[in-house]
Amino acid sequence: MSTKQRLLDAAEQLFAENGFAATSLRDITALAEANLASVNYHFGSKEALLEAVFDRRLRPLNRERLEMLDAFESEAGDNPVELSKILWAFLAPPFRRMYEWGEGGRHFQQLVGRIYAAPIRPAGETFIKQFELVRIRFQSAFHQALPHLSTDELTRRMHHVIAAMAHTMAWGRAFCCLQPTGRPESDVVLQSILSFAMAGMRAPECQPIFPPSSPAVAAATSSGTDR
Amino acid sequence: MSTKQRLLDAAEQLFAENGFAATSLRDITALAEANLASVNYHFGSKEALLEAVFDRRLRPLNRERLEMLDAFESEAGDNPVELSKILWAFLAPPFRRMYEWGEGGRHFQQLVGRIYAAPIRPAGETFIKQFELVRIRFQSAFHQALPHLSTDELTRRMHHVIAAMAHTMAWGRAFCCLQPTGRPESDVVLQSILSFAMAGMRAPECQPIFPPSSPAVAAATSSGTDR
DNA sequence: TAATAACTCAAACGTTCGTATGAATCATAC
DNA sequence: GTATGATTCATACGAACGTTTGAGTTATTA
Numbered sequence: 352m353s354t355k356q357r358l359l360d361a362a363e364q365l366f367a368e369n370g371f372a373a374t375s376l377r378d379i380t381a382l383a384e385a386n387l388a389s390v391n392y393h394f395g396s397k398e399a400l401l402e403a404v405f406d407r408r409l410r411p412l413n414r415e416r417l418e419m420l421d422a423f424e425s426e427a428g429d430n431p432v433e434l435s436k437i438l439w440a441f442l443a444p445p446f447r448r449m450y451e452w453g454e455g456g457r458h459f460q461q462l463v464g465r466i467y468a469a470p471i472r473p474a475g476e477t478f479i480k481q482f483e484l485v486r487i488r489f490q491s492a493f494h495q496a497l498p499h500l501s502t503d504e505l506t507r508r509m510h511h512v513i514a515a516m517a518h519t520m521a522w523g524r525a526f527c528c529l530q531p532t533g534r535p536e537s538d539v540v541l542q543s544i545l546s547f548a549m550a551g552m553r554a555p556e557c558q559p560i561f562p563p564s565s566p567a568v569a570a571a572t573s574s575g576t577d578r
Numbered sequence: 579m580s581t582k583q584r585l586l587d588a589a590e591q592l593f594a595e596n597g598f599a600a601t602s603l604r605d606i607t608a609l610a611e612a613n614l615a616s617v618n619y620h621f622g623s624k625e626a627l628l629e630a631v632f633d634r635r636l637r638p639l640n641r642e643r644l645e646m647l648d649a650f651e652s653e654a655g656d657n658p659v660e661l662s663k664i665l666w667a668f669l670a671p672p673f674r675r676m677y678e679w680g681e682g683g684r685h686f687q688q689l690v691g692r693i694y695a696a697p698i699r700p701a702g703e704t705f706i707k708q709f710e711l712v713r714i715r716f717q718s719a720f721h722q723a724l725p726h727l728s729t730d731e732l733t734r735r736m737h738h739v740i741a742a743m744a745h746t747m748a749w750g751r752a753f754c755c756l757q758p759t760g761r762p763e764s765d766v767v768l769q770s771i772l773s774f775a776m777a778g779m780r781a782p783e784c785q786p787i788f789p790p791s792s793p794a795v796a797a798a799t800s801s802g803t804d805r
Numbered sequence: 806t807a808a809t810a811a812c813t814c815a816a817a818c819g820t821t822c823g824t825a826t827g828a829a830t831c832a833t834a835c
Numbered sequence: 836g837t838a839t840g841a842t843t844c845a846t847a848c849g850a851a852c853g854t855t856t857g858a859g860t861t862a863t864t865a
Contacts (some may be wrong), residue, residue, distance in 0.1 A: 372599035375822065386844055393842095405834060463844080468695030468748045469597055477776055503755045507770040510756060514745030515738040521695045522737065528730045529737060543734040547778035555776035581812080594863060602852065613814055620812095 355393045357383040360455055363404050367462035371401060371471045401474045408448065408459050409478065413485050415444040420492060431495035438548055441489050443535040444515055449520075450534055457523065457531075464521025467513065484514070497552060504556050512548045519544060582620045584610040587682055590631050594689035598628060598698045624700045632705050635675065635686050640712050642671040646718060658722035665775055668716055669743055670762040676747075677761055684750065691748025694740065713740070724779060731783055736775075739775045746771060 361383035365374040376397055380387050394400040413504040421441035425433045445463075466475050486509060493505055500508070519540060523530045533541050579587075588610035592601040603624055607614050621627040646667035650659045663674045672690075676683040683700050713736060720732055727735070746767060750757045 369699075370599060372597060377822085387823095388825080388845090398824065405790030423825090465696040468744065469692040472596075500706045503766075504770060506753070506755045507767065508774055510745060510749065510753070511742040511771065514741040517695065518737060518744065519851095522839070526733070526737070528733045539730075540734065543731060544738065546781045546783070547735055547738045549692065550781035551774035551778040554773045556773070603854090604852085613812095614853095615815090616813070624853065654837080 354383070354385050354389055358385055358390060358393060358400070359404055359407060360434055362400050362418040363455060363462060364458045366401065367465065368403065370465065370469075371475075393491065398474045401471065402477065404459070404462070405474075405478050408452070408456070409463075412444055412448055413481065415448075416440055416485055417488060419444065420489065424492070431498075432492055434493075434496045434552060435545070435549060437489065437492045438498060438545055438552075439513070441512070442541060442544060442548070443517065445520070446531055446535045446541045449531055450538075460520035461523070464517040464519075467517035468521070473529055493552070508552050511551060512544075515544050515548065579672075581610070581612050581616055583790055585617060585620060585627065586631055586634060587800070589627050590682060590689060591685045593628065593631065594685040594692065597692065597696075598702075615748075628698065628701045629704065631686070631689070631702075635679070635683070636690075636705065636708065639671055639675055640708065643667055643712055644715060646671065647716065651719070658725075659719055661723045661779060662772070662776060664716065664719045664723060665739070665772055665779075669723050669768060669771060669775070670748070672743065673758055673762045673765055673768045676758055677765075687747035688750070691744040691746075694744035695748070720779070729782055735779050738778060739771075742775065 359375060361379045362374075365378055365382060367376075372451075377387060380389060383389075390397065390400055394403055416430050420432070420437065423436045423440060427433075445460060452459065463478075466478055470476055470479060490505060490509060494500070494502070496506065516554050519529050519531075523526065523540070529540060531538050535541050585606065588606045589601075592605055592609060594606075603617050604614060606627075607616060610616075617624065617627055629766050647659070647664065650663045650667060654668075672687060676687050679686065690705075693705055697703060697706060717732060717736060720736065721727070721729070724732065746756050746758075749772055750767070756767060762768050
């Protein structure tokens with residue numbers, strides 16, 4: 352394997368495990384068994400290395416999402432695409448890639464999960480912007496499938512789905528029950544997110560069931576003085 | 579305001595915005611208008627400062643959660659607590675605090691959102707462990723309300739709820755539609771998470787609707803070669 | 806007012822960081 | 836075989852980092 356690839360793999364792993372700022376180029380080159388100067392030779396800078404880590408996997412991933420949605424839409428003709436299919440096109444590709452890419456894919460998804468919660472400036476922002484294009488595309492599909500939802504509420508619910516996905520990616524290695532296990536078609540974690548997201552997206556919008564009418568609410572909130 | 583409090587506020591803000599490793603003590607002391615050495619005088623180290631930032635707000639927050647759940651449980655007697663009440667006890671306190679604590683609270687919640695996706699070692703791990711106690715306590719309440727769910731699936735769904743909450747906390751300042759607006763009772767973002775989570779938790783467990791049976795799935799997955 | 810404690814300050818410590826340099830090594834083509 | 840371009844290497848640079856120090860200042864107590 353070439354030095355360039357070993358550097359990408361090592362950076363992917365260490366950025367995912369320790370974060371961008373907390374990972375030094377010396378850590379990376381040590382893990383990759385490469386010289387310190389090789390990073391600046393092959394990539395130019397630490398930030399450019401991070402962008403290269405993203406580019407390697409993110410482009411095919413997002414293309415797969417959009418192609419699958421396109422296929423579903425042309426299949427549906429003038430009708431809106433079923434909700435389950437939109438969710439599948441959005442969520443299955445990262446799980447499939449994780450399975451296909453092996454260890455490196457799991458590191459990458461953990462890194463992506465980190466970025467969602469803690470953007471790295473400015474390199475991480477290009478990733479966010481790229482993903483935002485995908486999100487907008489899916490939002491219009493969701494809007495057709497769930498026309499009763501307001502735009503704001505739809506955006507919020509999409510973020511809840513994104514959150515579940517990113518959280519699973521970031522924590523899969525820490526909690527065994529969140530660790531993806533196999534192909535998307537049989538992965539219980541993906542199935543769990545899909546079931547959860549499908550029910551959540553379909554929930555009625557204005558149902559003022561909260562706060563629960565109960566004396567305990569008032570009691571707990573009033574006693575909640577900081578000690 | 580004392581130097582110690584100004585340091586806590588500044589650290590809270592900068593850790594939340596830029597992350598722990600990417601924030602220097604010089605940044606913090608400059609924002610707090612304090613001397614560089616004051617951090618080590620008042621807290622001992624940078625890591626200890628982070629733990630102090632957590633301690634100030636996390637303890638009352640988690641206590642409020644548990645007290646509210648206790649109140650609901652004693653109110654319900656031998657019956658399981660309603661799902662909506664469990665979710666309220668879990669999710670409303672951070673929103674209430676965010677409203678109550680103002681700008682500092684929003685910084686803090688953003689920081690918490692970051693930690694969920696990118697644990698800071700070792701200081702951040704004490705936070706995770708502390709939260710895990712709360713999560714276990716709520717898991718048993720959820721288990722009584724949703725006895726048909728397996729333990730693993732219940733754990734996964736709890737993580738989906740946690741994800742939505744953390745993601746909202748971390749991104750509230752970037753996406754206006756995710757920005758909490760007011761008291762928990764009237765906050766549309768909290769209502770959105772609650773509705774979404776309630777429907778998601780109640781989704782049937784084994785419903786092999788995925789992958790959607792469609793020719794587009796096979797077409798898209800087979801064409802998804804990396805170019 | 807004098808003594809003691811609490812706190813602030815400027816300056817410096819040693820370390821580690823990302824980056825740059827120029828020579829050495831390797832591969833390839835004539 | 837030798838010249839040329841690509842890559843690797845040890846080394847060094849200046850900057851920024853967390854931490855420490857000891858003198859200076861302020862507040863508290865008797």
